[in-house]
Amino acid sequence: MILLRAKDIDFEVTYINLQEKPDWFLEISPHGKVPVLSVDGVPLFESNAIAEYLDEMVEPKLHPADPIKRARNRAWTDFVPDFAKGLSGIYYTKDASAMEEGLKVAPTRLAKLEEALATERGNDGPYFNGETLCLVDAAYAPFLQRFAFVEEKLQTGVLKDFPLVQAWSDALLASDTVTGSVVSHFEDEFVASLKRRGFYVGTLFEGASAAAE
Numbered sequence: 001m002i003l004l005r006a007k008d009i010d011f012e013v014t015y016i017n018l019q020e021k022p023d024w025f026l027e028i029s030p031h032g033k034v035p036v037l038s039v040d041g042v043p044l045f046e047s048n049a050i051a052e053y054l055d056e057m058v059e060p061k062l063h064p065a066d067p068i069k070r071a072r073n074r075a076w077t078d079f080v081p082d083f084a085k086g087l088s089g090i091y092y093t094k095d096a097s098a099m100e101e102g103l104k105v106a107p108t109r110l111a112k113l114e115e116a117l118a119t120e121r122g123n124d125g126p127y128f129n130g131e132t133l134c135l136v137d138a139a140y141a142p143f144l145q146r147f148a149f150v151e152e153k154l155q156t157g158v159l160k161d162f163p164l165v166q167a168w169s170d171a172l173l174a175s176d177t178v179t180g181s182v183v184s185h186f187e188d189e190f191v192a193s194l195k196r197r198g199f200y201v202g203t204l205f206e207g208a209s210a211a212a213e
């Protein structure tokens, strides 16, 4: 969605309940996962594949022109699942002691990204490749956005040792392209799912709407 917005592409979005995936969705999503992009009736799946397709098809190109840089950008988007697991290992936890365990793992993932931002970029940001949002930014932003939201409650301070990641996250979350890519009631939905799944952090959001459940 971030890339669709960054490229100003007209699109229609259909949200589904991942707890009760409709049959039509299971027919077009081989792994039963979102996102799926339907292009003239042909479903594309996997975020990176979708992002690269959009980048090839619609100007402006956001992936670097230089093949080496492009491959290295792609390598950093391939790190997203590990990174996301590291961050969510803090808040997808049922109690404070599990969260402590998560807090031991997350810095190892954050350190790799901090190093990438320090050495790989060769620019002062604010985004991964400099002044223009790119595919690496789009891939990390949703996970940084969710973490920033729970961190307001958890106050773990885990990003303090990673100032470049913090600054990158701040820049991404200051971008309307990123923040506007989720539904307006995203926070309620997210809190409802944390509560429904019995995660400790969910208990810190007292007044959150139960209607989204």
Ligand SMILES: N[C@@H](CCC(=O)N[C@@H](CS)C(=O)NCC(=O)O)C(=O)O
Pocket (backbone or CB within 6 Å): 018, 032, 033, 034, 035, 045, 046, 047, 048
């Ligand atoms: N590798 C996939 C992962 C997608 C993914 O994990 N999607 C999650 C939501 S963020 C999902 O659909 N989960 C539902 C499920 O696994 O049942 C991609 O990058 O598109």
